[in-house]
Structures are given as C-alpha cells and as structure tokens.
Amino acid sequence: MLRAVLLLPLFCFALLGASFPARAAMEIQVIGGAANKIAVAMVPFKAAPGQPVPALTQIAGDDLNRSGQFRLVDAGGMPQPAESAQVNYGAWRSKGADAMVVGQVIALPGGRFEIRFRLLDVVKQTQLAGYSYTISAAQWRATAHQIANIVYEKLTGIPGAFGSRIAYVQKRGKSFELRVADADGQTPRTVVRSVEPLISPMFSPDGSRLAYVSFEDKKPIVYVQSLQDGARRKLAAFKGSNSAPAWSPDGRRLAVVLTRDEASQIYLINADGSGLARLTKGGNIDTEPVFSPDGQTLYFTSDRGGSAQIYRMAASGGEPRRVTFNGSYNVSPTISPDGRHLAYISRDGGRFSVVLHELASGQTRVLTDTARDESPSFAPNGQAVLYATVEGGRGILGTVSLDGKTRARLSEPGVDAREPAWGP
Numbered sequence: 001m002l003r004a005v006l007l008l009p010l011f012c013f014a015l016l017g018a019s020f021p022a023r024a025a026m027e028i029q030v031i032g033g034a035a036n037k038i039a040v041a042m043v044p045f046k047a048a049p050g051q052p053v054p055a056l057t058q059i060a061g062d063d064l065n066r067s068g069q070f071r072l073v074d075a076g077g078m079p080q081p082a083e084s085a086q087v088n089y090g091a092w093r094s095k096g097a098d099a100m101v102v103g104q105v106i107a108l109p110g111g112r113f114e115i116r117f118r119l120l121d122v123v124k125q126t127q128l129a130g131y132s133y134t135i136s137a138a139q140w141r142a143t144a145h146q147i148a149n150i151v152y153e154k155l156t157g158i159p160g161a162f163g164s165r166i167a168y169v170q171k172r173g174k175s176f177e178l179r180v181a182d183a184d185g186q187t188p189r190t191v192v193r194s195v196e197p198l199i200s201p202m203f204s205p206d207g208s209r210l211a212y213v214s215f216e217d218k219k220p221i222v223y224v225q226s227l228q229d230g231a232r233r234k235l236a237a238f239k240g241s242n243s244a245p246a247w248s249p250d251g252r253r254l255a256v257v258l259t260r261d262e263a264s265q266i267y268l269i270n271a272d273g274s275g276l277a278r279l280t281k282g283g284n285i286d287t288e289p290v291f292s293p294d295g296q297t298l299y300f301t302s303d304r305g306g307s308a309q310i311y312r313m314a315a316s317g318g319e320p321r322r323v324t325f326n327g328s329y330n331v332s333p334t335i336s337p338d339g340r341h342l343a344y345i346s347r348d349g350g351r352f353s354v355v356l357h358e359l360a361s362g363q364t365r366v367l368t369d370t371a372r373d374e375s376p377s378f379a380p381n382g383q384a385v386l387y388a389t390v391e392g393g394r395g396i397l398g399t400v401s402l403d404g405k406t407r408a409r410l411s412e413p414g415v416d417a418r419e420p421a422w423g424p
Helices: 054-066 091-096 137-156
Strands: 027-032 038-042 070-072 097-110 112-121 126-136 165-172 173-180 189-194 199-203 211-212 221-228 231-238 242-247 253-258 263-271 286-291 299-302 309-314 332-333 341-348 353-359 364-366 374-378 384-391 394-401 406-411 416-422
Touching: 027 054, 027 173, 038 137, 054 097, 054 137, 097 137, 097 394, 112 137, 126 137, 137 374, 165 199, 165 231, 165 394, 189 211, 199 242, 199 416, 211 242, 221 242, 231 242, 231 253, 231 263, 253 286, 263 286, 286 332, 299 332, 309 332, 332 374, 341 364, 341 374, 353 384, 384 416
Parallel strands: 038 070, 038 097, 242 286, 374 416, 394 416
Antiparallel strands: 027 406, 097 112, 112 126, 165 173, 165 416, 173 189, 199 211, 211 221, 221 231, 242 253, 253 263, 286 299, 299 309, 332 341, 341 353, 353 364, 374 384, 384 394, 394 406
C-alpha cells in the first residue's frame, strides 16, 4: 500500500509524555540457519557476587544464535576455564568446537565490574581476541552485545550489529506506542504514547533522534524527537499531508512526502525545518523515499508508470528512472548500507513478501514465507532485514538473512507490532 494514500485524517492525537517505563520485552524464535555453521562454545564466565542476570555468555550466545551463522556447543559437563592457559583444546575439539569464549567477572567497589574475556581458535589453539572492560551494572547488556560483535566479526570478517537498536510501533488495547529497543527486542522504552496511530519512525544516522509521523492537530505531521531528552519539534506541518520522513546519510536533510501543492510529491527539507525544495512533479503519487548510502540518489515508490513500482533519481533532482520490473506491485524500498541491495515489498497474487534485489545484476530473491509483510529495514551491517508481518491475526516483527535461510520472530503476547526501523 502506498503510505501517503493511506494517511487519512484521524481523531485528535493525544501525547501523554516523552518517555515511559518499559514493559515486557519481546520473545524471540529462530528458524533455520546457514548450511555450515561455526561451532562456538560460550563457556560461562567465572561469576562475581551481585552480578546482573542473565549471564553475559547467555546474552552473547543468544545474539550469535539469532544470526544463524553459529552453532552453540554445550559447555555442560566440561571444565569451566576462565583464562586461555586453563583450556584443554583437545577436549573442546572433541566436543566439536571450532572456537570458544572464556572469561571472568570481577566485582569492583561502587557496584562496578571488570569483564575479562578471550576468544580462542580451538583448531589452531591460538587467541583471536582478548579484551577487558570496566562497566556499571547498567552497561551489562551492552557489554554482552559487544562481546557478540567481536566474536561475530573475528569469525566471519563482517562487523556485528548486536549492539544496534530498533524502533517500532505497537498497539496494546487502545494505546499506540512508539518504542525503541535493543536489536534483540530487550530493554524497550516508550518514546511516545498516543490514543491514535503513529507511523513511519526513522532513526537519524547517528541514532540520537527519531523522525516519525503523528496526527496531532487532526492531520499528519512529521516530528523529530531527541532520544536523549525527549524534546521534539515539528519538521513538516504544511497544508495537507506530511509523511514518510527519510534522513540523508549526513543527517543534515530529510526527504518528506507532502500534498501541499498537488498529489503526493517528494520534497527535501533541512533538519532544522528550513530550505524546503520540491523534487518530483506531476499528478502521480510519489512516496516512501530513501537515500542511497552516499546521499547522491533517492529511491522511492511511484505509480507514474500505471502501477506501484520503485524508481530512483538524483537527490539534486532530475528525471526518475524505473528500478523494478518484475511483478505489478513493488513498494517500500530500503537500501543496504553498502548500496548493493534493495529490499522491498512485492505482491504476488494475494501475498506481500520481502524481496531482495541486487542492483548491479537486477536479480531478485523472495526472502520471506509469510503473506502480509511490510516496512523492510536493513541491519546496520547489511546482513539481515527487519520487517513486520501478521501471524495469528496480530502484527509481529521478524528478521531474515540475505539468503533467506535464517528467520527470527520477535513477538510479545497481546501486542500488535508494526512499522519497524533498524537504527545504529
């Protein structure tokens, strides 16, 4: 569906505050995985009195498992070394481990902890990485994600994205909430709560702000809100509909969709609300813009060819060129961080699925097996796509790897989750 067309006037929007306590976090179910997984033993770290739970190795292990690239080796019944010198490599190799993580937690004064860990190559019997962190209890989960990032990058050659965040809109009863959580759905917090829908959240490139659409004043308005202090301001509140914000890679501008002059058209606006400039023209519907990683190109959805398809044009203006030709309905483009792939929603019969499109070759691949997918968004490392779908009559979030083999479902009982965006 073309989002700009769906932005119909609603009842009065009610903001109840800028930041709210977190409720329950999402539950994760992982399906499938790579054909040749790397076997990693996450040896429980030597614990310290009063350390937070869950354990660091459990959080980091869950991260690696969710990627589909790793098989976790059961460390039960084995010695629990805390240092590399204590490791019996032959014993761990016989358990099938290719690599292992060992470490310890040391309690410090003032409720702080020192975390020491080592990543070891079991086959070559060498150390691949070793780090020490001094943290507060509040940094516990972030440190676990960082450990997972290091393991992931050392063993795959690709940076991890486990310390990143996601934004999404959830509906619980009659309340709509714009939420921000860790990439695993944990530690969620509500940024905005409303009695009317919220849509189109988008992280700024540095992750410090969210742009989104609300219906305050009985019309769709684009807001930008700080995630640090909750301060918000109107970015686009022109006559008609204001929708579909997308940040430029340098964070200085946004593309927005306005109906101030005629049908839905794409405009550029500075992040401070100044310098409005129109890019597309005509009576067609142009919507859902997104910048290329270098900021030179805009991809967007348009019906200018008679059906909803994805086009691109120079961010400085110019003639749009069609990108998608397979199928009669392709919408909601998102670009991988390396600029190689386009992901979007394609309709085949009555099914709406996430499709991966290689821009250089034009080859496409259907990534999902669900039928009501929407709002795709790439991980910061480009290795997975976050999207929303419907299962059991309610909205849930999902992630899928670029080969389509690993899928994860993020859901919370009794909650309808939609409109996801993956941020830094």
